[in-house]
Amino acid sequence: MTQVHLLDSIFTRLVAWSIAVCTAVVLILGTLVGAKFEQLSVDMQEAAVNADMATLLDAYRDGGQASLASRIDERLNFRTPSGNAPHYLLVAADGRRVAGDLTDWPGIDTGEMTAIPLPDGSYVHARAVDLPAGQRLLVARESAMDEMVLNEIGIAFVIGGLFVVLAVGVAGRITAGRLSKRVGRINAAFKNPDERRLERLDRDRNAQDEIGELTRHSSEALQRLNRLVDAHRDTLDQIAHEMRTPLMHLDARLLRAIRTAPDDAAAQGLVDARGDIRTVIATLESLLDISHSEANRGDPRGLEPVDLSAMIENIADLYAGSAEETGHRFEVDIAPGVTVRGEEMQLTRLVTNLLDNAFKYTQSGGTVCVELVAEGPVLTVADTGPGVPVEDRDRIFERFIRAKGNHGASGGSGLGLALARAIARRHGLVLRLKPTLRGACFEVRPESTVDAG
Template sequence: MLGLWTLTDQTIRSTLETSARRAIDVDLAGLADIYATSGREELERRIADRLAITPRDGSAPHYMLADATGRRIAGDIHQWPQLDPAISESGAIRVGEGTGAYARATRLAPNLQLLVARETSDNGALRRHVAVAFLGGGALFVLLVGALGKSAAGRLHWRIQRLNNAFRDSDDERLTAMTPRRRTDEIDELTEHSAAALARQKRLVEAYRDTSDQIAHEIRTPLTHLDGRLTRALAADPGDIVAARLLEGRADIKRLVAMLESLLDIAASKARQGDRHGLKRFNLSEMVTRICELYADSAEESGHMFAWDIAPGVLFDGEEMQLTQLVTNLLDNALKYVPKGGTIRLSLGQGPVLTVEDDGPGIAEADREKIFRRFYRSRGEASDSPGSGLGLALARAIAERHDLTIALLPSARGARFVVKEQGT
């Protein structure tokens, strides 16, 4: 609107100036004809008559009749400008205290010259009327465009919000509601494809869960039966050698069941990575404090020094059971590898930032990322040592499910695990 007004204003100025120039030429020709037919006295009278009339458009005329030396004879201009009457020169001049005007000079006789001018600094009411029209019309246009834009943006926001809600909570009712009855644009097409993809993903996840539960049941049941048989065999008071083998068998069964549950937990956490459904805000400080109080007795029994520093009021959106497992896995890992008499420290700060560090033997730099792989055992770790190599893998899967990162950072001595939000 501003650009259009500027163009229009310049066009009006140019048109009015052109009109003024033509009016000057016509006026000058008329006065020259009066002088030729009626003489100088009639010309002076006609100039006085014209000066007595003020035009309605405000473009007042100005005249000067002078002798060959520029001395004024008649008119309201008192000083001859730098215009040559011999060649009817025209140009911009100043009238009075500085009013701009366009003028043309001509020679009427060897000792008589005439100057006709019209003001150009004020182009009259026309420009003011056009300015008011542009101001009112522009304001109305802006309001109309703003209203239409707000309406379109609101509808677009609602459509995008419906997509986001479906991704956050893809229940059957929401997926059915977001499917458009007919396509009108690319967003409807995107909504339709998204609903189909979410429904397909939901079916795959449900099929995976059903299959996983079935496999877990089919494996856990015979192992449980086998453990019961071994228990009954131990109750029959077998010999020491047989009893020792039976106890080893029960330990293997328990390790297999724990491994199976860990694998299922890892798979479930990875499948729900980025899914915020089911996450609730809870006090992480209170949860970690309870865990530390429980592990204080275990550390004392195993001959370890255990210290913790927990900032109060750390709140977090997550599944409390899973995050409890993450913390306990890190502490179990430290108690397992730190020799007797070593120190384990846990700290929790805002962010949240959870740190578990120790002064144990540490982990080789080449293994700092590999330890988070499933079933990975470091080269210095005995193959018959307790554990299945799934604890840290499960901890990372739980962290990623909650948009957290877990990493083994360099430290002067021992290992230092840090869990924090992604991007911090």
């Protein structure tokens, strides 16, 4: 059975898409939360600076510069959390520092909220106002604590996101593995609908989901197919028996009539009639064999390991003697130890049909070659006969089709190659006519190697 690559599996793609969606959702939520918290932090810093500024202005209105300076010193002496400390600067009209922990005016305009750098390189949110007599007051507050909290939130989102993605991936992989096994049992049953695989399908029949429904329909269809194939096989066997038996009886009566024929002319007529009957029997058997092979195409039941090398060597030994008598050169090149699964009698008929075809259409003195290559394996039967006309190459494997010209002169029912192709298909093989400059060359190879070949 053809194995689906892991990356090509629809379940793997579903898991990948789920992980991608979860990752995107986590990133989007993290970005939105981070942006919202950052905006909230800015608003809180501005509110804190404005509240601090309002308190200091009240102190200035109540007691003037001295009261304001005293209040600033008190604020600076308060212990505040690290990363959230306030900073102040009160300057006189001439720019001289009156109070505060900042030494130089940062050069900002009054009335606006802005970020200014501290001597250590960090930034704080600050606002400045003008006081009477040219004095100016600056209030600032650090935001390092908020940035630290924001970073912690970001780390929490990363860790939580990784956990969610990992959980989705593990759960999806487990679920995908179970679904893949269920679909694999369906594919295995279609590939080989034997009782064991159909029993495996029955385990999933009661599942109340889409694959369970597919399993039920597949099991029912395969069971119907098996019944139809069995009925077709029984019908063919019955037809073969019902038609072959009376024909054989007629052949026996003709043989007795020949022995008691009154003259040679009557005997010859009976001999000709007996030959026609044998031709009808052979045609009938070929048609039944073709139908039988096509009905069992893809069904591994009845297939057993066959030593193809030994089988072809035995067939070649039989043809070697007749080749000497007919004046043909017979070349044999068989790789040892080649084994395939099949029905030995059918494979034997496949090879003999190809060899009969080659010897029939090759004149005395010509060459017939049979070659078996282990890689594949690939069987080739070639001859130096007249070949197959171009206009017949696409039709040569059809029933009752005989090539024109030299091929048609030898008679025959036109079923040999059709039967050979049906047997090849029954065994998962491809029989094809290869292009040659001289004669005909028939090749048999597994279906899976056709493109590579």
